[in-house]
Amino acid sequence: MSDTFAQVAALNARYARCIDDGALGDWPAFFAEDCLYKVTTAENYKDGLEAGLIYADSRAMLVDRVSALSEANIYERHAYRHILGAPFIVEEGDDVARAETSFLVVRIMRDGTTDVFASGRYVDVVRLGAGGPLFAERVVVCDSSRIDTLLALPL
Amino acid sequence: MTTTVANPGLPDGTAELNRTWPSEGVTRVPYWVFEAPDVHVAEQQRVFEGPSWNYLCLEAELPNAGDFRTTFVGKLPVIVVRDRSGEINAFENRCAHRGALIALDNSGSAKSFSCVYHAWSYDLKGNLTGIAFKNGVRGEGGMPASFCMADHGPRKLRVDTVGGLVFATLAAEAPPLREYLGDEIVARIERVLAGRTPVVLGRFTQSLPNNWKLYVENVKDSYHASILHTFFTTFGLNRLGMRGGLIIDKSGGHHVSFSAIDRSVENTAEYKAEKLRSEKESYRLADPTLLQGFEEFPDGVTLQILSVFPGFVLQQIQNVIAVRQILPREVDRTDLNWTYLGFAEDTPQQRAIRNKQSNLVGPAGYVSMEDGCVGGFVQRGIAGAAGERAVLEMGGASTESQESRTTEASVRGFWKAYRTAMGL
Numbered sequence: 001m002s003d004t005f006a007q008v009a010a011l012n013a014r015y016a017r018c019i020d021d022g023a024l025g026d027w028p029a030f031f032a033e034d035c036l037y038k039v040t041t042a043e044n045y046k047d048g049l050e051a052g053l054i055y056a057d058s059r060a061m062l063v064d065r066v067s068a069l070s071e072a073n074i075y076e077r078h079a080y081r082h083i084l085g086a087p088f089i090v091e092e093g094d095d096v097a098r099a100e101t102s103f104l105v106v107r108i109m110r111d112g113t114t115d116v117f118a119s120g121r122y123v124d125v126v127r128l129g130a131g132g133p134l135f136a137e138r139v140v141v142c143d144s145s146r147i148d149t150l151l152a153l154p155l
Numbered sequence: 156m157t158t159t160v161a162n163p164g165l166p167d168g169t170a171e172l173n174r175t176w177p178s179e180g181v182t183r184v185p186y187w188v189f190e191a192p193d194v195h196v197a198e199q200q201r202v203f204e205g206p207s208w209n210y211l212c213l214e215a216e217l218p219n220a221g222d223f224r225t226t227f228v229g230k231l232p233v234i235v236v237r238d239r240s241g242e243i244n245a246f247e248n249r250c251a252h253r254g255a256l257i258a259l260d261n262s263g264s265a266k267s268f269s270c271v272y273h274a275w276s277y278d279l280k281g282n283l284t285g286i287a288f289k290n291g292v293r294g295e296g297g298m299p300a301s302f303c304m305a306d307h308g309p310r311k312l313r314v315d316t317v318g319g320l321v322f323a324t325l326a327a328e329a330p331p332l333r334e335y336l337g338d339e340i341v342a343r344i345e346r347v348l349a350g351r352t353p354v355v356l357g358r359f360t361q362s363l364p365n366n367w368k369l370y371v372e373n374v375k376d377s378y379h380a381s382i383l384h385t386f387f388t389t390f391g392l393n394r395l396g397m398r399g400g401l402i403i404d405k406s407g408g409h410h411v412s413f414s415a416i417d418r419s420v421e422n423t424a425e426y427k428a429e430k431l432r433s434e435k436e437s438y439r440l441a442d443p444t445l446l447q448g449f450e451e452f453p454d455g456v457t458l459q460i461l462s463v464f465p466g467f468v469l470q471q472i473q474n475v476i477a478v479r480q481i482l483p484r485e486v487d488r489t490d491l492n493w494t495y496l497g498f499a500e501d502t503p504q505q506r507a508i509r510n511k512q513s514n515l516v517g518p519a520g521y522v523s524m525e526d527g528c529v530g531g532f533v534q535r536g537i538a539g540a541a542g543e544r545a546v547l548e549m550g551g552a553s554t555e556s557q558e559s560r561t562t563e564a565s566v567r568g569f570w571k572a573y574r575t576a577m578g579l
Contacts, residue, residue, distance in 0.1 A: 040357065041359065044359075049357045051513050052513065055510050055514055057511065060441035061511075061514075063441040072438075074383065075528055146362050147361050147362065148364075149361070149527045149531060150519065
C-alpha cells in the first residue's frame with residue numbers, strides 16, 4: 001500500500017467521522033485556506049456546468065456555513081452516516097495527489113426514518129506534506145440530480 | 156334519465172369535483188386542497204391543462220434546429236424542440252399508438268423522433284410521419300388502408316416566449332402569453348432577462364415532501380421571509396433603508412415581490428446608529444466576499460421574486476438569477492427544478508460572484524433551505540385535519556398591489572386564480 005493511498009484513506013475516514021459525529025466545528029480544518037469545496041451533480045459535472053449547491057472558495061466560507069447551520073438556519077434535526085469506498089489515486093506528485101472516492105450517505109431523521117440521501121464520488125486534490133494532508137479541492141459529485149427536501153449538513 | 160352539471164363553465168369531460176370552498180373566500184384555505192386525490196386529479200385538467208401558460212425551458216437551451224428537452228406540464232410529459240425553421244414546438248411526449256414515452260432523454264438533438272415500442276415516428280412539429288410495417292410484410296398484416304396518419308398524433312401545445320422563457324398552453328381559449336401575464340409582469344421579466352444571453356450554470360431538482368401548492372404559497376408569502384429565514388439578521392446583513400413592494404396582477408395568479416436600496420436614507424443618523432448596533436450585536440461573516448456583489452441593475456433592486464401562475468418562479472437575489480419550475484408528482488410530492496443562470500456577457504469576476512452567491516439559494520441555500528422543509532411541516536401538520544382551514548388575514552382580505560410586504564395579499568391572489576381555474 002502506497003503512503004499516499006494510506007494518507008488519503010485516513011483523511012477520508014477522519015472527515016466522515018467528523019461529520020457523522022456532529023463535530024461540524026472541526027469540519028473546515030480538513031481544508032486548505034484557499035480551498036475549493038463544491039457540491040454538484042454528475043450531470044452538471046459531465047456537462048461542465050460550474051454552479052454548485054454549495055460553493056466555497058475559501059476555508060472561511062466553510063466556517064461561515066458551519067456558523068449559519070448552527071446559528072441561523074432552521075431545519076429538522078438529522079444525522080448522516082457516510083460509507084466510503086477505498087480512494088483511487090488518480091495522480092500523485094511530491095506534495096499533491098488527485099484522488100477519487102465513492103461515498104454513500106444515509107440520512108437519519110428525528111423520527112428514525114433512514115434513507116439513502118446521496119451517493120456519488122469525491123473528486124479531490126489533496127495537499128500532502130508539511131501541515132497536511134488537507135483538501136485543496138473537494139468536489140462532491142452526487143450521482144443523482146435530485147436532492148430530497150434540503151441539503152443542510154455538508155456531504 | 157337525469158343529467159347533472161357538476162362543473163358549470165368547465166369543458167366537457169371534466170372530472171367531477173364535489174367540493175365547496177369556505178364561505179369566507181380567499182382568507183381561508185381548506186386543508187383538503189393539499190390532501191385530496193380528487194383535487195389532485197382535477198388540477199391536472201383544470202389548472203395545468205386549463206387556460207394557463209406553463210414554463211417549459213429557456214430558449215437558450217435550444218440553440219440549434221433539432222435541439223430538444225423533455226419536461227412536464229403538471230404531470231403531463233412534454234417534448235419541447237426547435238424545428239428547422241427555427242420555431243419552437245411542444246407536444247405531448249406520448250406516442251399516438253399505445254401511449255409510450257417518445258423521447259427518453261432529458262435533452263438532446265434529433266432529426267425526428269421514433270417511439271422505441273413499435274417505431275411510430277414523428278417530425279419536429281409532433282406530426283405522425285411513419286408507422287413500422289404500415290403496409291404489412293409480404294402483403295400480410297399492416298394498417299387498414301383507411302388509417303389516416305394526420306388524424307393521429309400527440310396533442311400539440313401552443314408555444315410563446317417572453318424574455319427568452321418558453322411557455323406553453325394546451326388550451327385554445329388561453330389568451331396570448333403577454334396578455335396572460337400583463338404589462339407589469341412582462342416588464343419585470345424583461346428587466347432581468349432582456350438584452351442579454353442567458354447561460355445555464357447548473358440544474359438541480361429539489362424533491363419536496365409536500366403538495367405543490369404549499370411551495371407556491373411559500374414563494375408568494377412576503378410575510379414569512381424575515382421570520383423564517385434568519386441568515387441575514389443573524390449576520391447583521393439586513394439593510395435598513397430598503398424600500399420595496401408587491402405587485403399582483405389582476406387575475407391574482409402572478410406576482411412580484413421586490414426590495415431596493417433606498418440611497419436617500421444612507422446618510423441619516425438613524426441609519427448609521429442602527430448599522431453600528433447591528434455590527435456590534437451580530438455574528439460576522441468570516442469571508443464577507445459572499446455578499447460583495449456587483450451592480451447589475453440600475454434601479455437598485457437587490458431582490459425580485461416573480462411568479463407566474465401556476466408554477467413558475469424567476470428570482471433575482473442579489474446577483475443570483477435562477478428560474479424554478481414547480482411540478483406536482485403526487486398529492487404530497489413536488490419537484491422543484493432549479494436552473495441557475497449567468498449571462499454570456501458576464502466577466503469572469505461577475506461569474507465568480509454569481510457562483511459564490513448561489514450559496515444563498517437552492518436546497519442548501521442560506522436564505523432558502525427552510526423553504527424546502529416548511530412545506531413538509533405543513534403537510535405533516537394537517538394530516539387528519541381535512542375539515543380545518545388555514546387563515547390568511549395578514550394585511551386584510553385584499554389581493555391588491557401594495558408597498559407593504561407584511562401581508563398575505565399575494566398568497567390570497569394565488570387562491571383567487573386557483574379558484575377561478577378550478578371552478579371552486
